[in-house]
Amino acid sequence: MRFTLSCVGKMKAGAEKDLLERYLDRARKTGRSLGVTDVRVVExxxxxxxxxxxxxxxxxxxxxxxxxGAARIVVLDENGKNLTSPDFSQKLENWKDQGVSDVVFAIGGADGHGAELIARADLKLALGAMTWPHQIARILLAEQIYRAMTIQSGHPYHRA
Incomplete structure (x- = not known):
């Protein structure tokens, strides 16, 4: 299974990008034993x-x-579903168990997502009721992907 964060806009070098890379690296390393072959960002x-x-x-x-082709699409949307970290982890694990090979997380531009993408989405996901800058949304999403993998592997990172 591969995870792709497809994002409108480019992240500049700095502390935010470093933190994003840290969570992506952790997710890649933790994911290996779970059958996750890549966690990447497309800008x-x-x-x-x-x-x-x-x-x-x-x-x-x-x-x-x-x-x-058959990838699952998760759009980050302010009107999306609020999931707990364990529920998010379970959703990803269920897709893996169903043989899903790719999950694309779409982070749109400042105006939101177009109707075509919203209609094609398998999950509309909110990162809470607050509005987040897109660079921070990337970091939050990467951390939650990493957290999902630690939940699946029984690692103590996630403490409920």
Whole structure:
């Protein structure tokens, strides 16, 4: 199973990027024993369209292009489902048990996701009721992927 964080926008060098890389590295290492072959980030250019709807459509098209055929798509959306860390871990484990080979987590641009991507999503996920900068959302998501793997492996990182 592979996890891809497909993100609109580029993360600049600095403390946030370092923290993101730390969680991605931890997830890769922990995931090996669980059948996770990669955890990666794909960064896409922000749309330059003038209208928000056009930007969302262009960015949704770019995000969809990162999705392999039968991949599960998780869109980060403020109106999405709030899952506990154990529930999130269980969702990923269930997909793995079903033979899902790829999960793509889509983090859209400032205007949100286009209708095409929302319609194709297998899960709409919220990282809580607050609004987070997209760079921090990447870090939170990478940490939760790592946490999910520690839950699955019985590692004491997650303490309920």
């Amino acid at each position: 896409l250019a922000e749309s330059r369209a003038q209208r928000p709807e056009d930007r969302k459509t262009e960015e949704a098209t770019a995000l969809m292009a990162t999705v392999a």
